[in-house]
Amino acid sequence: MDWDWQYSGDILPDLLDGLRYTVIATLAGYVIALVLGLVWTLLRRTPSRVFNQAIRWITEFIRSTPLIPQLYFVFFVLPAWGITIGSLTAGIITLGIHYSTYTAEVYRAGIADVPKGQWEACTALNLPRSRVWLDVILPQAIRRVIPTLGNYLIAMFKDSPMLLAINVAELLFSAYQVGSKSLQFLEPITMVGLLFVVVSVISSILVRRLERRYATN
Amino acid sequence: MADVLDSYNQWLDGAWLTIQLTIFGGAVALVLALVFGLAGTSRHAWVRVLNRVYVEFFRGNATLVLLYWFFYALPLVGLRFTTMFAAILALGLNVGAYGAEVVRGSINAVPKAQFEATVALNFTPYQRMRRVLLPQGFALMLPPFGNLIIELMKGTAIVSLVGLVDLTRVSKNIQGSTGETVAAFTVVLVLYFVIAQVLQLFVRYAERRVDRMLGRRMPTEPSLGTIAAGAPGAGVGG
Numbered sequence: 001m002d003w004d005w006q007y008s009g010d011i012l013p014d015l016l017d018g019l020r021y022t023v024i025a026t027l028a029g030y031v032i033a034l035v036l037g038l039v040w041t042l043l044r045r046t047p048s049r050v051f052n053q054a055i056r057w058i059t060e061f062i063r064s065t066p067l068i069p070q071l072y073f074v075f076f077v078l079p080a081w082g083i084t085i086g087s088l089t090a091g092i093i094t095l096g097i098h099y100s101t102y103t104a105e106v107y108r109a110g111i112a113d114v115p116k117g118q119w120e121a122c123t124a125l126n127l128p129r130s131r132v133w134l135d136v137i138l139p140q141a142i143r144r145v146i147p148t149l150g151n152y153l154i155a156m157f158k159d160s161p162m163l164l165a166i167n168v169a170e171l172l173f174s175a176y177q178v179g180s181k182s183l184q185f186l187e188p189i190t191m192v193g194l195l196f197v198v199v200s201v202i203s204s205i206l207v208r209r210l211e212r213r214y215a216t217n
Numbered sequence: 218m219a220d221v222l223d224s225y226n227q228w229l230d231g232a233w234l235t236i237q238l239t240i241f242g243g244a245v246a247l248v249l250a251l252v253f254g255l256a257g258t259s260r261h262a263w264v265r266v267l268n269r270v271y272v273e274f275f276r277g278n279a280t281l282v283l284l285y286w287f288f289y290a291l292p293l294v295g296l297r298f299t300t301m302f303a304a305i306l307a308l309g310l311n312v313g314a315y316g317a318e319v320v321r322g323s324i325n326a327v328p329k330a331q332f333e334a335t336v337a338l339n340f341t342p343y344q345r346m347r348r349v350l351l352p353q354g355f356a357l358m359l360p361p362f363g364n365l366i367i368e369l370m371k372g373t374a375i376v377s378l379v380g381l382v383d384l385t386r387v388s389k390n391i392q393g394s395t396g397e398t399v400a401a402f403t404v405v406l407v408l409y410f411v412i413a414q415v416l417q418l419f420v421r422y423a424e425r426r427v428d429r430m431l432g433r434r435m436p437t438e439p440s441l442g443t444i445a446a447g448a449p450g451a452g453v454g455g
Contacts, residue, residue: 061406061410064367064371064409064410064414064417065371065406065409065410065413066370066371066372066373066374066385066409067371067374068374068375068377068378068385069374069384069385069388069405069406069409070406072385072388072389072392072402072405073402073403073406076392076398076402077398077399077402080398080399158277158278158279158280159279160279161279161281161282162281162374162375164281164378165377165378172279172281172282172285175285176285176289179289184293185285185289185290185293186290186291186293186294189282189285189286189289189290190286190290192282193278193282193283193286196277196279196282197273197274197277197278198277199277200273200276200277201273201277204273204277
């Protein structure tokens with residue numbers, strides 16, 4: 001079988017339509033991941049040991065189970081509890097929560113990476129806790145983790161095809177749909193693959209640039 | 218709940234398939250990681266290019282897209298695999314690309330003086346790698362490898378979308394047949410968690426062994442560098 005250029009051109013609009021959902025799911029999920037990740041990290045630093053361990057195991061549980069059963073869980077179980085949500089919303093929420101456990105680990109490492117002297121200086125200056133975090137620790141910690149967080153954006157983009165498990169009309173899903181209409185799968189899926197490689201390579205170059213820009217040593 | 222647990226035969230079969238995929242996929246990934254990772258440390262530019270092409274292509278692609286490609290697209294050009302083989306190949310190629318970056322980064326992270334010492338002692342390139350660089354690099358590789366094997370185990374869930382009956386597929390089937398949505402999906406998540414924790418134990422054990430072998434102590438919580446290196450989307454710098 002040969003590559004059919006005519007067909008490739010015809011299916012392009014369908015694929016771009018799917019790409020839109022992929023991008024929406026990735027970006028919206030990423031926002032959730034960034035915010036919720038920081039929440040996890042800060043919750044793990046409360047004085048109560050029991051509470052900290054509970055948070056640790058909850059995040060560990062979410063992190064070490066696969067995305068697809070989690071998608072099923074959110075998409076099928078929430079309606080059983082009386083909350084009906086669309087598949088895209090379910091996908092965004094799951095993707096965001098799943099990756100928030102990764103970003104939590106990144107934030108934690110970033111905070112641990114802030115030199116001890118900074119904490120001591122805060123104590124010496126008798127800064128209130130809110131200023132210690134908002135003005136001293138977090139700005140330095142977040143600066144350190146920006147490139148790693150960038151990597152997780154790429155990772156989420158690459159995990160977004162799994163949303164097709166709950167019928168989100170994302171990129172790979174639309175490729176599969178057009179393919180099954182004409183029974184020509186080679187072109188759409190290859191195009192999706194190439195698109196992923198192109199986006200990933202470009203974004204990893206950007207991340208490397210971020211790494212250089214925010215290098216601390 | 219009882220209905221869901223009664224079908225424990227299905228759960229066990231599903232878990233067994235998930236474990237098989239993890240082991241075979243991990244083996245393929247390890248071989249590819251070592252071959253292409255060492256290629257990345259080569260002195261010859263064209264060998265390094267080989268490493269770059271492999272890493273960028275397979276790391277840059279989503280595993281599910283690769284799997285669909287092997288499963289739906291390649292048979293149309295005459296390449297036909299069994300589903301199991303396609304799944305192992307997709308998982309192995311993808312995780313192997315992350316692994317190759319880990320191997321390359323770890324070998325490069327061995328202090329330069331070690332390399333210079335082997336040159337001074339007139340080691341052959343093979344001895345240099347086998348006796349000095351790999352043993353030290355290996356200790357650096359283990360924590361990210363541990364992350365990767367768990368990522369691989371989680372990645373196996375995608376095979377449920379091409380018809381293999383793994384844990385995820387079993388949960389979906391049981392949810393369909395018993396109608397116990399909450400129980401079915403809770404059980405599957407718990408099972409995956411157990412498998413991940415067991416893998417974690419193996420990884421911890423291996424890390425302790427290697428640390429003792431080299432007489433060093435690793436921090437209990439991973440540093441920013443390790444996390445960055447093990448990140449699923451990671452581009453290990455340099």
